[in-house]
Amino acid sequence: MAAPAADVPAYLKRRARWSPLEIAFWILAFASIWLFPGKYLILKDTAILALFALSLDLILGYAGIISLGQAAFFGVAGYFSGLVAKHGIIEEPVIALVCSGLVAGALGFVTSFLVLRGSDLTRLMVTLGVSLMLGEIANRFSNITGGADGLQGVTIAPILGRFRFDLYGHNGYVYCLIVLFVCFVLARRIVHSPFGLSLRAVKGNVLRAATIGIPVKWRLVSIYTVSAGFAGLAGALLTQTTAFCSLDVFSLERSADLLLVLIIGGTGYLYGGLIGAVIYRLLQDWIADLTPQYWQFWIGLVLVVIVLVGRERMAGWIAAARAVAYRVGARLMPRSGAPLRTAADMDR
Amino acid sequence: MLTILFDGVAYGMLLFVLACGLSVTLGLMNFINLAHGAFAMAGGYCTVILVNNLGVPFALGLPIAFLVAALIGGLFERTLYVHVYARSHLDQVLFTIGLVFMAVAGVDYTMGSSQRFVQIPEALQGQFDVFGIGMGKYRLLIIVICGLLTIALQLVLAKTRFGSRLRAAVDDQRVARGLGINVGAVFGITFALGSGLAGLGGALGAEILGLDPTFPLKYIIYFLIVVTVGGTSSITGPFFASILLGIGDVAGKYYVPKLGAFVIYAIMIVVLIWRPQGLFARSAAR
Amino acid sequence: MPILETIGLEKRFDGILAAHEVNLAVEKGARHALIGPNGAGKTTVINLLTGLLRPTAGRIVLEGRDITDVVPHKRVRLGMARTFQINQLFLDLTPLESIGLVVSERLGAGADWWRLVGTKSAVTDEIVEIAERFRLGDVLHERTAILPYGKQRLLEIALAFACRPRVLLLDEPAAGVPEAERHELLATIEALPAAVTVLLIEHDMDLVFSFADRISVLVNGALFVDGAPEEVARDPRVKAVYLGEELDV
Numbered sequence: 001m002a003a004p005a006a007d008v009p010a011y012l013k014r015r016a017r018w019s020p021l022e023i024a025f026w027i028l029a030f031a032s033i034w035l036f037p038g039k040y041l042i043l044k045d046t047a048i049l050a051l052f053a054l055s056l057d058l059i060l061g062y063a064g065i066i067s068l069g070q071a072a073f074f075g076v077a078g079y080f081s082g083l084v085a086k087h088g089i090i091e092e093p094v095i096a097l098v099c100s101g102l103v104a105g106a107l108g109f110v111t112s113f114l115v116l117r118g119s120d121l122t123r124l125m126v127t128l129g130v131s132l133m134l135g136e137i138a139n140r141f142s143n144i145t146g147g148a149d150g151l152q153g154v155t156i157a158p159i160l161g162r163f164r165f166d167l168y169g170h171n172g173y174v175y176c177l178i179v180l181f182v183c184f185v186l187a188r189r190i191v192h193s194p195f196g197l198s199l200r201a202v203k204g205n206v207l208r209a210a211t212i213g214i215p216v217k218w219r220l221v222s223i224y225t226v227s228a229g230f231a232g233l234a235g236a237l238l239t240q241t242t243a244f245c246s247l248d249v250f251s252l253e254r255s256a257d258l259l260l261v262l263i264i265g266g267t268g269y270l271y272g273g274l275i276g277a278v279i280y281r282l283l284q285d286w287i288a289d290l291t292p293q294y295w296q297f298w299i300g301l302v303l304v305v306i307v308l309v310g311r312e313r314m315a316g317w318i319a320a321a322r323a324v325a326y327r328v329g330a331r332l333m334p335r336s337g338a339p340l341r342t343a344a345d346m347d348r
Numbered sequence: 349m350l351t352i353l354f355d356g357v358a359y360g361m362l363l364f365v366l367a368c369g370l371s372v373t374l375g376l377m378n379f380i381n382l383a384h385g386a387f388a389m390a391g392g393y394c395t396v397i398l399v400n401n402l403g404v405p406f407a408l409g410l411p412i413a414f415l416v417a418a419l420i421g422g423l424f425e426r427t428l429y430v431h432v433y434a435r436s437h438l439d440q441v442l443f444t445i446g447l448v449f450m451a452v453a454g455v456d457y458t459m460g461s462s463q464r465f466v467q468i469p470e471a472l473q474g475q476f477d478v479f480g481i482g483m484g485k486y487r488l489l490i491i492v493i494c495g496l497l498t499i500a501l502q503l504v505l506a507k508t509r510f511g512s513r514l515r516a517a518v519d520d521q522r523v524a525r526g527l528g529i530n531v532g533a534v535f536g537i538t539f540a541l542g543s544g545l546a547g548l549g550g551a552l553g554a555e556i557l558g559l560d561p562t563f564p565l566k567y568i569i570y571f572l573i574v575v576t577v578g579g580t581s582s583i584t585g586p587f588f589a590s591i592l593l594g595i596g597d598v599a600g601k602y603y604v605p606k607l608g609a610f611v612i613y614a615i616m617i618v619v620l621i622w623r624p625q626g627l628f629a630r631s632a633a634r
Numbered sequence: 635m636p637i638l639e640t641i642g643l644e645k646r647f648d649g650i651l652a653a654h655e656v657n658l659a660v661e662k663g664a665r666h667a668l669i670g671p672n673g674a675g676k677t678t679v680i681n682l683l684t685g686l687l688r689p690t691a692g693r694i695v696l697e698g699r700d701i702t703d704v705v706p707h708k709r710v711r712l713g714m715a716r717t718f719q720i721n722q723l724f725l726d727l728t729p730l731e732s733i734g735l736v737v738s739e740r741l742g743a744g745a746d747w748w749r750l751v752g753t754k755s756a757v758t759d760e761i762v763e764i765a766e767r768f769r770l771g772d773v774l775h776e777r778t779a780i781l782p783y784g785k786q787r788l789l790e791i792a793l794a795f796a797c798r799p800r801v802l803l804l805d806e807p808a809a810g811v812p813e814a815e816r817h818e819l820l821a822t823i824e825a826l827p828a829a830v831t832v833l834l835i836e837h838d839m840d841l842v843f844s845f846a847d848r849i850s851v852l853v854n855g856a857l858f859v860d861g862a863p864e865e866v867a868r869d870p871r872v873k874a875v876y877l878g879e880e881l882d883v
Contacts, residue, residue, distance in 0.1 A: 008730065008761060008762060008774075009752045009753065009755065009758045011730075011752070011775070012750070013752055013753070016750045066437060066438050066441065068441070114620060117621075120380070121374065121437070121572075121575075121576070122576060122620060124572075125572050125576045126616075126620060128572070129569060129572075129573070129613055129616055129617070132613075133610060133613040136609050136610065136613075140606055140607070140609075189747070189748060190747045192750050192751060193746055193747045194738045194739075194744050194747075194751055195745050195746060195747035196747070196751075197731060198738075198739065198745075200724070200727060201724050201727065201732075201735055204724040204725060205722055205725070207686075208718075208723065208793070209724075210707050211684060211706055211707070211710065211715070211716060211722075212707075212735070212736045212739065212793055212796075212797060213707050213710035213711055213736070214707060214735075214739055215707050216707070218745075219745070222745075222747075252568075256445045256449070259442060263442060293456075293457075294453045294457055295453075296450075296453040297450050297453030297457070299446075299449055300445070300450035300451075300453065301446065301450055302446070303442050303443065303445060304443055304446035304447060304450070307432060307442050308443075
């Protein structure tokens with residue numbers, strides 16, 4: 001009747017293990033460096049978008065915080081990394097990257113207290129308001145930021161002194177992909193930790209979470225800060241790989257597109273942002289071929305249709321697809337088994 | 349200085365007319381409609397076409413803008429919005445953002461992306477000089493029209509049967525339904541009226557706020573600030589909030605030009621820190 | 635000294651007095667029942683005790699310490715936990731995860747972000763122990779949302795119990811549980827350790843009289859009668875309140 005004590009830790013550890021599908025995903029991701037030599041720029045954009053979407057998934061998918069303001073952190077780190085490179089304050093890109101992430105994280109920490117007060121609407125308001133306000137600031141101080149023309153004259157030193165950012169984007173892509181992977185591993189660790197579990201509890205039932213002793217506010221502040229840091233890393237990567245930064249990093253469109261990416265891919269399992277980013281870019285390419293100027297119209301239509309069709313229905317399709325994929329994976333590598341096992345499995 | 353006050357009040361009242369529909373929608377159906385600005389834009393462009401291209405007199409252009417926006421609002425409500433009422437706030441946000449994108453791109457395609465101006469009749473150009481206060485005639489018109497609208501709204505809410513049904517439904521939807529109030533119909537009419545007012549505001553405000561396809565995206569944050577600061581449980585809340593924000597914005601831009609635009613954001617943040625439900629909301633949360 | 639005490643507790647909602655001059659004293663190790671007609675304010679009292687509502691007057695004392703101003707999640711750490719009348723569970727988590735969460739938080743490991751769930755044996759051992767006590771062993775890995783109601787109710791209590799409270803507040807634990815599953819639930823409540831003080835709100839008089847060693851009757855927000863079960867059962871005023879008879883005074 002009862003699961004023997006030895007089984008419980010083993011079960012939990014097995015669940016956290018990297019599934020064959022995940023391993024295949026990352027092998028493919030890194031193999032793309034050699035598989036698609038002409039497409040580095042698109043791939044790099046996708047990797048940056050994936051990291052950006054991952055940051056939103058951490059707060060939306062795991063903690064239930066609706067935010068239209070991730071662009072704030074993206075933009076602040078973007079300008080920060082551009083400015084430190086332009087004025088020679090931090091030459092080494094990796095150090096600049098880390099610092100930009102920390103700056104974005106600090107901003108996230110400071111604004112988190114405002115974001116966590118009040119209802120969904122006030123959250124939307126505050127997140128959107130902060131990013132638009134930062135955009136205004138960047139616009140006003142155009143002598144520093146370049147204003148509407150964007151930050152010009154940025155030159156990025158070679159990574160670790162050796163790898164230059166070349167025209168074809170090869171080194172840029174590898175750089176972004178590595179950063180994405182490192183951040184992903186970190187996110188994965190967080191999500192499978194007791195901390196991550198407490199976030200899911202807060203998202204599921206905040207009342208009960210408080211009454212079983214979870215300090216809800218501090219957990220949310222923590223994940224919001226981490227998420228801001230990730231978004232900042234994405235923004236800094238964009239500036240570093242393009243040697244440019246402009247005001248649209250703060251725009252409502254960027255935050256809205258991010259939501260769309262995450263909705264397409266699905267929230268709450270970490271890969272949603274990554275898969276969504278790939279699909280979004282493919283969609284963008286395809287639609288841009290059809291009607292280059294009115295991309296926004298089709299994006300709007302996709303959003304409306306997705307909502308009308310129903311995200312639960314779509315999540316159901318995604319879950320069904322994942323179940324099939326797991327079964328296929330289990331058949332290919334029989335020993336590791338599927339992550340979710342029922343009580344019936346345990347008794348065998 | 350009084351001129352600034354005057355301009356600020358005009359701007360504030362314009363904001364109120366634009367945003368009150370959003371406030372009531374949110375308070376009534378707990379529905380976040382980020383596409384609200386699109387109805388304002390519709391009204392604005394409608395007036396532009398009527399007055400500039402078709403030679404319709406300005407005085408007629410305004411009510412027609414109201415009607416057109418109200419009709420579009422009512423139509424969208426019955427056909428599109430009604431499907432997402434029961435959804436989560438995230439879904440509502442996504443849905444209405446999608447609509448805004450479509451509206452913005454659609455208007456860009458049909459009307460071009462340059463800023464449009466309404467040809468204001470000569471009688472409304474220039475300003476009066478009253479006790480040393482320079483009152484722009486157009487701004488005076490705005491204050492008069494918006495003031496009348498506000499009074500009319502208060503009367504409708506307080507004195508008519510529809511108004512009491514609306515107030516009941518805002519207060520507690522379930523109980524209102526239980527009393528036999530057709531909440532769906534109330535909402536449909538209210539949504540249409542709110543959109544109509546937005547359209548009227550868009551038409552009136554084209555001169556002051558600037559009308560181009562990105563209008564809904566530029567101004568949604570201001571409407572949201574009005575709603576957040578003013579709360580959603582009354583008309584007076586957003587009214588005073590709008591006046592406060594209008595004066596704050598105009599005064600800020602005049603006295604501190606570099607940072608003027610932030611006064612509005614700063615007010616929002618201060619209010620949200622102090623009273624997350626808004627300055628004028630009831631203390632009982634829904 | 636009582637382990638849990640309220641002194642002059644009052645809660646006013648804009649003119650409605652939901653709780654008035656409530657002086658409750660719960661002895662250590664007691665099985666104390668709080669009964670009363672619907673709308674008497676019993677859940678309000680529990681909400682005040684756990685900090686979900688702030689009293690408009692009065693004090694709450696737990697183990698000699700004034701907790702009137704302590705936030706809910708800290709009261710849990712001070713040794714008081716509750717269940718809800720309507721299940722408040724984590725529907726997407728399994729009982730294993732839910733119980734593990736509570737235990738983990740209690741042991742101070744809840745904020746660990748670098749360690750995988752399940753790698754602390756102190757936690758996993760305790761999960762199994764609690765699961766066995768609450769007869770959840772066979773459903774440990776099912777999603778809470780698909781569990782039968784009786785099991786969900788057991789989980790509801792298990793979560794509160796996993797906080798290892800010294801005072802456990804049960805809000806109508808038997809409410810809505812189908813006949814077939816009641817026995818399991820009642821047996822589990824009976825088997826709660828003697829060291830844990832239990833304050834129970836219930837309508838089910840069989841459970842109340844078989845379980846409680848002290849009963850307080852709450853009517854219209856005020857304590858009406860307070861005493862041993864036999865006294866309360868015999869008291870004509872209590873019968874009048876429940877049956878609506880005229881008081882012969």
